[in-house]
Amino acid sequence: MTKFRTAKYLPLVFVAASAFSSACQKQSGAESQSADVQSGATATADTASSKYLSKPLIPGMYTADPSAHVFNGKIYIYPSHDIEAGTPENDNGDHFDMRDYHIFSMDDINGKVTDHGVALDIKDIPWAKRQLWAPDAAFKNGKYFLYFPVKDKQDVFRIGVATSTSPTGPFKAEPKPIEGSFSIDPAVFTDTDGSSYMYFGGIWGGQLQRWASGKYDSTVAPEPASGNALAPKMAKMRADMLGFEGPVKDVQLLDENGKPFPATEHNKRFFEAAWVHKYNGKYYFSYSTGDTHNIAYAVGDSPTGPFTYKGVLLNPVEGWTNHHSVVEFKGKWYLFYHDTETSGKTHLRNVKVTELTHQPDGTIKTITAVKS
Numbered sequence: 001m002t003k004f005r006t007a008k009y010l011p012l013v014f015v016a017a018s019a020f021s022s023a024c025q026k027q028s029g030a031e032s033q034s035a036d037v038q039s040g041a042t043a044t045a046d047t048a049s050s051k052y053l054s055k056p057l058i059p060g061m062y063t064a065d066p067s068a069h070v071f072n073g074k075i076y077i078y079p080s081h082d083i084e085a086g087t088p089e090n091d092n093g094d095h096f097d098m099r100d101y102h103i104f105s106m107d108d109i110n111g112k113v114t115d116h117g118v119a120l121d122i123k124d125i126p127w128a129k130r131q132l133w134a135p136d137a138a139f140k141n142g143k144y145f146l147y148f149p150v151k152d153k154q155d156v157f158r159i160g161v162a163t164s165t166s167p168t169g170p171f172k173a174e175p176k177p178i179e180g181s182f183s184i185d186p187a188v189f190t191d192t193d194g195s196s197y198m199y200f201g202g203i204w205g206g207q208l209q210r211w212a213s214g215k216y217d218s219t220v221a222p223e224p225a226s227g228n229a230l231a232p233k234m235a236k237m238r239a240d241m242l243g244f245e246g247p248v249k250d251v252q253l254l255d256e257n258g259k260p261f262p263a264t265e266h267n268k269r270f271f272e273a274a275w276v277h278k279y280n281g282k283y284y285f286s287y288s289t290g291d292t293h294n295i296a297y298a299v300g301d302s303p304t305g306p307f308t309y310k311g312v313l314l315n316p317v318e319g320w321t322n323h324h325s326v327v328e329f330k331g332k333w334y335l336f337y338h339d340t341e342t343s344g345k346t347h348l349r350n351v352k353v354t355e356l357t358h359q360p361d362g363t364i365k366t367i368t369a370v371k372s
């Protein structure tokens, strides 16, 4: 059994001793547009005695679920924007009640971080009701695409898309969610041949289990108690990037014997936060194990899988959720992730970055971001 509480998204027992905490709370409703939020700071924590591997990248604002991309030689971070909305905590994660996205850029991994202001507000998404969760972005044919999960007017998570001519927005939302989309955490990977794929899904509060029969059913348990674990989903994107080209399929996530994980294997089964990157011709599918708090990864020969489990890429961080992205910049690989260092609260997170190492045998060196 894990040392963590198992209730969905309830906080770990942790008191943050950080000067950032009160500053973040004061500023969460009044952030500046296009501001340099951190100047010349390094991402690495100052002293060998720090319990953290990395420092918060964006002091003064709570950010989470960082999807990092390199566009035109710069790093862009597309995170969730956590706020103290006052929504009571529950197992569905209702307290993650986010309402807009800011986009951040960095010229270098240790350079200043620029906040480009509000890129998309929930009030400008015609079909959305509440909870703007983990987004991702893509670029094709001169256009930037922001993909986002949000609950519709019926309180069902769907995935939307918004477009811009700039990587920092502002983004304009399409009038309807992506047809055939459901659940949360879209991650779009574009292969070297130009084909793009969306990976998505999240169980428990992410509602993936409610679609197990092919139709939405709000009465289904948060996950199966026996049998196979629920599979993450994927679909090939159309050339215009505004919809799926083909049907939504299961991502085959297999153990070392070629079998899907049993639903009871909570240390390894998929929970949420899919991400795909390509290294040395192999496709790496990484994801959060949710209530056991790992970022695990599996490797395949094709972007459509199957992917075979290889291990843990990031050990549990402070906070309930663990959500990441992996990106190459100037010949090195980086892991963007979050924790709750600045607040000590599950739903008020801060984005961080650290270097990631692919080892000669194709495995990834496990990162421990906080000393226990």
Ligand code: FUB
Binding pocket: 064, 065, 080, 096, 133, 134, 184, 185, 202, 272, 273, 321, 322, 323
């Ligand atoms: O930020 C809200 C949700 O928490 C995300 O969609 C999940 O991946 C988890 O990080």
